[in-house]
Amino acid sequence: MKQKALDRTDQSYPIIVIQEAGLDGFWVHRVLQAQGHESHIVDAASIAVSRRRRRIKTDRLDGETLIRALLAFERGEPRVCSMLRVPSPDDEDRRRITRERMVLMQERIQHSNRIKGLLFSQGVTDYDPLRRGRRERFEAVRTGDGRDLPQHMKRQFDRDQGIGKSGNTRLRSTLLEMAWLWLRHQPGSALSRWFNERVAQNGGRFKKVMITALARKLIVALWKYVSAGVVIEGAIVRP
Structure with missing residues (x-):
């Protein structure tokens, strides 16, 4: 791109890149900077958006919004958007581990609450699926009126805990x-x-x-x- 501009205008223009922070991480930003380009990563939530356009979301509109934010940022306008500080690769890896752990903990809580909800529908209120010995205690669980748990519910709880495609x-x-x-x-x-x-x-x-x-x-x-x-x-x- 720089070579095309140089061939057409005999002038060398800098390349400035802006992108939203996302799941791709920061490797693209590092590659661009290593090649001598100016790169910015913006917090998408910090960009002011017209209330009318909030209902419409396309790649073209998002691109135009990013370009306007970049131009305003380069002009030095205050509070136009918030550019992120890019972490080092080691810091990024540590953040990723922390995020994955938080996701797993949230999923664990969701499964635990689901089990509690199913048991509550049978009158069982004192069973904690997160405690040690839960497998042994599960065999002794009875419904509120003293019956064994329904077989379909036992099969649902006591299925193979291997690596299934239905899991995470x-x-x-x-x-x-x-x-x-x-x-x-x-x-x-x-x-x-x-x-x-x-x-x-x-x-x-x-x-x-x-x-x-x-x-x-x-x-x-x-x-x-x-x-x-x-x-x-x-x-x-x-x-």
């Missing part, structure tokens, strides 16, 4: 990626040997099925390592 998609992807990384960096571990043996028995097929099974086993093994210090057999652990 981002968490599922992270766990599967972790399993692939484990195979790459811990090839001599017992879990990696188990995976390779099972895949070899099937002639190299069903890798996707087996990687899910490996992820389940890896979660349990890592939990034992974190909670009780049980090192995974054959794993290389840094001192």
Whole structure:
């Protein structure tokens, strides 16, 4: 683009880029700055929008709004918008971990409230699905009138707690990626040997099925390592 402008006008113009903060992170901003371009990331909520246009949202209108905000910002107009401070890559990673943890905690609360709501409909008010020993205590739970819980409700609560496609998609992807990384960096571990043996028995097929099974086993093994210090057999652990 700069070369085209130079060829047509014999003048070199700077390139100034503005973008809204979003899920893509800040890597585009870093690439643009590394190439010598001026880049800004704006908080979309800080841009004043006409009340009439609030009901209409298209890419063209959003682009025009960003251009007007950038021009006003470059002119030095106060309070026209709020530009974000770009964190370092390490800070961005730490923020992402914190955000993912908050999302998981919110989903955990939602599932807990849903279970409590289903039990409340049967007259059960003293069961906490987040306490230890909840599985054992669940077998003794009775409805408000002394009956066993309906079978369909028991099946709903007592289903497989593995990595299902109906669960958190981002968490599922992270766990599967972790399993692939484990195979790459811990090839001599017992879990990696188990995976390779099972895949070899099937002639190299069903890798996707087996990687899910490996992820389940890896979660349990890592939990034992974190909670009780049980090192995974054959794993290389840094001192």
